[in-house]
Amino acid sequence: MIDVIAELISAFGYEFFRNALLAGILASTACGIIGSFVVIKRMVSLTGGISHAAFGGVGLGYFLGFSPILGATVFCVATAAIIAKLRHIAHQHLDTLVGAIWAAGMAIGILLVYLTPGFAPDLYGYLFGNILLVPSSEIFFMGALLAAIIAITAIFYNQLLAVTFDEEYATVMNIASDKIIALLLIMTAVTIVMLIQVVGIILTIALLTLPAAIAREFTGRLDRMFYLSTILGIAFTTCGIFLSYTLDVPSGATIILIGAAAYIIALCAKTFCRR
Secondary structure (H helix, E strand, O other), X not given: OHHHHHHHHHHOOOHHHHHXXXXXXXXXXXXXXXXXXXXXXXXXXXXXXXXXXXXXXXXHHHHHOOOHHHHHHHHHHHHHHHHHHHXXXXXXXXXXXXXXXXXXXHHHHHHHXXXXXXXXXXXXXXXXXXXXXXXXXXXXXXXXXXXXXXXHHHHOHHHHHHHHXXXXXXXXXXXXXXXXXXXXXXXXXXXXXXXXXXXXXXXXXXXXXXXXXXXXXXXXXXXXXXXXXXXXXXXHHHHHHHHHHHHOOOHHHHXXXXXXXXXXXXXXXXXXXXX
């Protein structure tokens, strides 16, 4: 036990370990804010469509020779804008269309990676994440995205709050609901980009929604959900990083398993308290 503690303390001397902790804190803060909106608004399926479409951007980056993260950012924002437009056009067919976008994004990514000459060495990391390999440049990028999310949320908080809890009432109150929802989806897309290197495209939905889902079991106020889900996200990512480092197991899967276990415990505790 003492050896393990000493090993963890010595790990702070490595830049990659410090970067991983910072990335976890930045991503968890974004998840705490955006994930709360997603859970309350029940937009998990829409978020899934955006996150998996990101793989098309990763493939585009490989194919054209620029940063896959930049490609994922473009694809995610474009997909969010398309879904925002389809919400009122598609009506009852929205789930089917989101599923089609989900599959199309993945298919485009697979095809472009296949057509790219050579070998894509970091492909596994984009799919399943590796927070221990986040470079310093990505930390600054994530910090800039988080700053934008916090600023936009602060400016449009009342409109976002109204649209999240009752979109029809917000429209009656002369709030441009369609534009606010589109803004929320674009911020969700930006958050997904932050999560790609933390837990990967495949597991993004879980980290985005699990902390907020747990927080919602204990509070109905949105501002408190922000804080509680952020703290939970930081706890999940930090514990996942330590376990991944000490046990030499995939970081993304470890983080999500911790979050899933915490969610099950929270549900059981809530059920027990009701009796």
